[in-house]
Amino acid sequence: MMNRRNFLKIGVSALAFGIAGSGKALATEDFAGNPDRLGMLSDTTRCIGCRRCEAACNKANNLPPPKKSFEDTSVFEEKRRPYVADVQSYTAVNRYTVDGKTVYRKVQCMHCDEPACVSACPVAAMKKSKEGPVVWDEKLCIGCRYCIVACPFYVPAFDYSSAFDPRIQKCFMCYKRISEGLVPACAEACPVEAITFGKRSDLIKTAKLRVWGEPDKYIDHVFGEEEAGGTGWLYISGVPFSELDFPMDVGTTSYPKLTKDFLSMVNITLVSWPALLGGFYLMHHKAHNEKSDKEGDKQ
């Protein structure tokens, strides 16, 4: 959450950048997150598309049973987003064929370092927890769905079929399990260690070691290291990320920055208008009075 100190800090650094005339956005540098925050690493070269992560996620989060069983591979015929995966779900695995190679990619919340959804929420129901997961407080949510509008990864979903308790649905990185010292359900269920759970800083090193260790096997890029200002969920891949429907237009600027300029205008506007308008009013008001004075003199 943006508290006053953060707000000031970011404001001052923005000012400093402005004065220095440097247009370069150094997103990750002015983010003072918890250095030990947790994250996940997905290695798409390892994933075999067994969907055990989906099943484990479903069970861990007490979600309703799916219409097609988790062993059914016919679901791969379409590209599923978590929320349209035939029933409420927090994650989905999709199959791609790239140059004759079959590649699987797991989709879920990216747990951004500076999430768009968090800066969108008017009641601070979405929060980047100290531990790393982006969590949601159902006691505060008003159901405005601005988080869904804001998310560049099209992740959060809303329960449109509930009139009295519509919930925001997305992966919470098994926040409860993490608090109890457990590993998130999907990482625990993965039989081939395609999902690794750990400190984000360690995961970046792991990812780079794998990429550098086998440069022919991997694309030289860790998706999420800088995307959207850095995400908690990281990916490495053997085929270009664009082939796996990764949004390549998210840039490296953190999303809250996009509205910061506008929000910093608020105080200026609030101070300027009364002064200006008061002045205008007095100008014509005085002119009016002078005129009536002169009229009075004539009589």
Add this chain to the structure above:
Amino acid sequence: MNEFAGEYTEKHIYQEKEQTGSEIITYWIRDKLFMGLTFKEYFKSLITPLNVVAGLIVLAGAYLIAMRFLFRLSEVTESSNEQPWGLFLSWGLFIGVPFSASGFVIGTAVYIFGLKKYQPIVKNAILLGFLGYLFAVIFLMIDLGRPWRIYYPMIISFGTASIMFLVAWHVSLYLSVQLLEFSPSALAWLGARKLRKVAVGMTLMLTVFGVMLSTLHQAALSGMFLLAPGKLHPLWYTSYLPWLAFISAIGAAIALMIVVTKLSQVFLRERADEHYLSNLDNITLGLGKAASFVLFTYVGLRLISVTHESAWKYINTPFGHWFLVEITILGILPFLFYYGVQKKNVGIVQVSAALTMVGIIMNRLNISLIAFNWQLPNRELFYWKEFVVVIAVVTIEIIVYRWVVNRMPVLRQHPDYIGDEH
């Protein structure tokens, strides 16, 4: 429909007699609510073909709204996770609010800049603004997932980094400001002379406060989409979104006032006085001149913004063609207004104003619905039930507007308060 001329003389006759309590109440109700008729007469006067149609529309809408609250949002809307905001917000909030800038635009002209020429329409402008915001909130209530928590951003939990938080605060504050701004007319109707004097005394302060709030939330409404650069089509997404929204809201407000002024001349003639009717042509030409200037600025900035975002490369795509339709309509308007004003042709100015409304409705619909999530396939824009609800709520808004104008001095000066106008 009764005659207004007799209303106030009648009142004086009642007061000369000794009255019992029940008589006072009966006369008060008759005078204030039933426009001088007995309940039976009033009820009969309501049964007109137009009112029956309006009633049916409202019933259909009320049924659908009940469905939404009892069962689910997906019962009546096409809203989905691919289209989180549907027609309710597009119409009620993103289109309704810019047109409701009428109160602050005309209010500023009259009370701050002292342009007395626009005095006859200022009360109407404020009433339209107030109702626009009130119904924006009503649309929001229908659309919110948990509408019973609508006050949460004000009291319970503050999402200070959110533009929507800003919008929530400003819209609620401005709704109160506009209620107070309109109160002199309501208090004149109720005959509360002392209270009205207090309300009139607050006019300048309220107007300045209204400008502060309006600048920010008009800009903020489109500013909310700043968070969605990849999702809003590049021909509409620009970092100038807030300022484009603010400028076009001024244009929208002026256009609405020209059109409503014309409509009131036709449909509400008997509710208006000479002071109002005799000044309208002159006012329309003045507003037309202002609209020409405002829209010229808007279109210029808009074209610069497309260049700034280097989005011209999308021009030869379906969205590009759709963009051309919108920008062509908005682009010819400044010249059309200018031409009408030069020729002193009120009709041309009125047609231009109606076209401005079309252009700005298109623009807001594009930003909030049509060009949003443009990369996702197979989106349904809205469900017919959503459309019925919108029509029904707009019908209610018109009924409320007519109810107020029929009773309170909006298009006329109250005979007891002439010269004491706020």
